[in-house]
Amino acid sequence: MRFRTLTDEEIAHHEAQLERDGYTIVTSLIDDAGCDRLRACLDTLHDAQAFGDNDFAGTRTKRVFNLFAKTRELDALLTEPSVVRLVRHLLGPEAQLSIASTMEIHGGETAQAIHQDDAYFPVRPHPPLVVNTIWALTPFTDANGGTRVVPGSHLSSDPVDTRAPSIAIEMPRGSVLLWDGQLWHGGGANVTQEARFGLSLNYCRGWLRQQENQYLGLDPQVVSLLPDDVQKLLGYDICQFVGWVDGRHPMRAILPDVRTRIYAGRRGAD
Template identity: 45%
Template sequence: MTSPHPPNSVEVITGLDDLRVDLARRHRATVSAAWTIDPAVAAADLAAVERDGYVIWENLISPAECERLRAALAPLLGRTGRNTFEGERTRRAYNLVDKTRACDGLVEHPRVLALLDRLLLPNYLLSQLQAIEILPGERAQLPHHDDGFYPVPRPRPALSAATMWAIDEFTEDNGGTVLLPGSHRWDGERQPAQSDARVVARMPAGSCAFYLGTLWHGGGENRSAAARLGLTVQYCEPWLRPQEAYTLAVGRRTVRAVSEDMRRMLGYSIHPPFMGAVDGMHPKRILEQQDSAGE
C-alpha cells in the first residue's frame, strides 16, 4: 500500500482540524460488532435511553450461558465489601478481564455496542468489569450516578454508560437494581428524595439493564433467602480516565487473546490526535514489536 506521505516528508499542520485525526495513520478506529444490530432496533433503544435514562433487554443470553458464568465467577468472588457502599453483605470480583474469558461476550455484546456507538465518541473505553453478588440481609445501596466522580457540572450529557447483567433473576425482594427514571436530566443540586419515582429492574436471568452514567440508581435490599449475582460492565468516553487501569491490570498475553473490540476498549486505541500514545506511537505497535521479538 502506498504511503499517504512521501518518505521523510513533514506533514504541515495548519489548524486544529488537522489534529482531529490519528497522526499514526496506521491503525484506524475499527468497526464494532454493532453492525449486526438492525439500525431501527438501535434507534428505538436510544430513544428509550434518552427519555428514561435506561432500557431493559430481557433474555439476551441463555440459561446455559448464565450457568457457565456462575461457575466461572464463583471462585473469583472475594469477601464482603469494605464499606457500606460496596456492601457489608455483598461480594465482588474486580478486574475480570485478566481473570477469565467467560465475560467477554457480555462486554462486547452487539446490542450494547450499538448503543455505545451512538452515545459515546469512537474508541470509547472499558471503565470497569465487576461481578456483584448481593447476599441475603444486605441493605439497599446508597443511590448514586456512575460518572459522578468526574468533576463536570450537571446537567450535561453522560460521560459514561453501564450495563447490569442479571446472572440470577433480579426481583424486588432479592436486591434488583433500583433505577430513578428521568434522573439523568437532573442538575447538580438535586439529590434523590423519597417522593421520587423508582423502578426496580425486575429481570429474568440472562437479561440486561443499560443505563447512562448520569442516571441515579443503586443496588436494592435483599430481603430474600438467596443470593443475587449480577455482572456490571461500565464504559467511558475515550478522553477520560477509566475506573480500572487496564493497561496496567491486564497482561499483554491477554490483550492479544481478546477480540479487536475488547482490545480497543482496554486502551489499545487512540483518541485523536494522540491521546493514548506510547512513545509517540499507537499502543498496538507494542504488541507487534513483542510478537516480532518472540515475547
C-alpha cells in the same frame, strides 16, 4: 454463548429509552446455557471473596474486580453487538471499558445510597461520559435487590435528593440493564434468602481515564493475543490524539517480538 439478535427497530427503541428515561432493559439477551457458563466461572472467583466492609460496598455484597485479567469468558459480553451499539449511541465510537465487576447481593443486604456513576468526573453539566451495564445472572426483582433507578434523573445537573422515589428494575436472568452514568441509581435491599447476581461492565468515553487501570491490571502479553475488537474495547487504542505511546499506536509498545505478526495487514496501525 448465544445472544438474541435485536432488530434495528428494537435498537432504536432502546436508544430512545436511554435518552428519555436514562436507562433501558434488554430482556433475555443471553441463553440459559450462557448464563450457566458465566456463573460457573464467576462463582469460582466469588467462593474466595469476602463481603464488603462498608455501607456503600455492602456488608452482605460480594464484588470481584479486574475481571478481564481473571477470565476470557466475558470477552463475548464485552463485544456483544447490540449492547456495543447502544453504548456507542451515547458515548461515540471510541467507547471503552472503564471498570468490570461483579455485584452479588446476598439476603439481608440493605439498600445502597443512590448515586451517579460519573460523579468522579467533576464537570457539570456534561454530555454522557459513562454508560453502565449490569447483566442479570439471576433474575432481578424488587425483593432480591434489583437495581433501583430514578427515571429521568440523568437530565438534571442538580444533585437529586437521595430520598427521591426510585423504582426497582425487575428482569429475567440473561437480561441486561443499561444506563447513562448521570442517572441516579443504587443496589436494592435483598429481603429474600437467595443472592442476586449482577455483572457490571461500565464504559466511558475513549478520551477519559478508565476508572480501573486496564493497563496495569492486565498482562500485556495476554492483551497482545486478544482479538482487535476486545483490545479496542479494553482501551488499548488511540482516541483521536489520546493514547499514543512514543507517537505510535499503543499496541506497538507491547512485546516487540509479536507486534510484527499482530500488525501484519492491520489497517492504519501506524
